[in-house]
Amino acid sequence: MSNLLRRSNGQPIRDAMKRRGMSGPDLAEATKRVDATGRGISPAAVGKVAGQGKTSSDSCRLRTAWLIAEALDEPLQRLFAMPEVSTDTVERCKPHDDDDARRP
Secondary structure (H helix, E strand, O other): OOOOHHHHHHHHHHHHHOOOOOHHHHHHHHHHHHHOOOOOHHHHHHHHHHHOOOOOEEEOOOOHHHHHHHHOOOOOHHEOOOOOOOOOOOOOOOOOOOOHHOOO
């Protein structure tokens, strides 16, 4: 599965955090409560996805995105998007042709 992309450089995540009065560490703790394993994600991972600047990242794993969306009680699609082009859907080689196999 492809990684998800944060929308608008993470602004919807930061807006949702602000509406709920959450800091990065608060959101990280909230992800533990919605994670069936109880692990959640680290404050550093929250900072990477929700932050701005050199240390931020535009993409994250589906699990990370899902936990953030659940902890913020926001629809996943409001905070994250699928990449437009995925290596899973890009053809990498010529299709096999049965005629080519029969040629000497």
